[in-house]
Amino acid sequence: MRVYKIINEEKFLKADIFLKELKQLKKENIKTIKxxxxxxxxxxxxxxxxxxxxxxxYSGFKPKKPIEKALDGWREDKDHADILVPNKRTKAGKEIVKKLDELPNFTFEKIAKVLDIKLISSGRFTIPSLRISKNKKHIFLIADDRAKLKAKDFKEVTITYVNKKLGIK
Structure with a gap:
C-alpha cells in the first residue's frame, strides 16, 4: 500500500468533484430509503x-420510536433486537431488499476512471480509496504500489504526513 498526494490540479479538481458527488449520492440514497x-x-x-x-x-434500520405492531416485510434482527431488517421470507421483504440493492453505488474502479490511472488487480492488491484533508486543500490516493501513476500527477507521501493533514493523531 502506498499513499500519494494528488499534485496535478486537473486531477485534484476531478477527485474533489467526485468526492462531492459521492457525498451527495449518499444523501440521496438515505432520502430515498426514508x-x-x-x-x-x-x-x-x-x-x-x-x-x-x-x-x-444498508441492511437494517433502528426506528426512532419503538414499533408496536409488526410491519409487513420487516422483522427484528436476530443479533440486534432494536434493529428492523427486511424479512426475506416474505414477498414484501424481498421487494425491500431488491430496492435497497438497487440504490446507486460505485465500485473502486470508478476512482481509477476519474483519475485516469491503471490498476493492477491480479493476486493481492490494495483497493484504491480517496481521502480529503480537513482544510480541503489536499486529496490523497491510497493505492497499491503496482498502480501505474505519473510522477507529474502524484507525489508519494508518508502516513505520518497524511494523518497530520487528515487530523488524525
Whole structure:
C-alpha cells in the first residue's frame, strides 16, 4: 500500500468533484430509503462498507420510536433486537431488499476512471480509496504500489504526513 498526494490540479479538481458527488449520492440514497423504502422513521442503520463499493450497503434500520405492531416485510434482527431488517421470507421483504440493492453505488474502479490511472488487480492488491484533508486543500490516493501513476500527477507521501493533514493523531 502506498499513499500519494494528488499534485496535478486537473486531477485534484476531478477527485474533489467526485468526492462531492459521492457525498451527495449518499444523501440521496438515505432520502430515498426514508421516503420510499422504510415505513418508519429511523436514526441509524445497520450495514457495511466494503472497499469494493464506495458507499454503504444498508441492511437494517433502528426506528426512532419503538414499533408496536409488526410491519409487513420487516422483522427484528436476530443479533440486534432494536434493529428492523427486511424479512426475506416474505414477498414484501424481498421487494425491500431488491430496492435497497438497487440504490446507486460505485465500485473502486470508478476512482481509477476519474483519475485516469491503471490498476493492477491480479493476486493481492490494495483497493484504491480517496481521502480529503480537513482544510480541503489536499486529496490523497491510497493505492497499491503496482498502480501505474505519473510522477507529474502524484507525489508519494508518508502516513505520518497524511494523518497530520487528515487530523488524525
Amino acid at each position: 421516503t420510499n423504502i422504510t415505513p418508519f422513521e429511523w436514526d441509524s442503520y445497520l450495514g457495511y462498507s466494503t472497499s469494493f463499493h464506495l458507499l454503504p450497503t
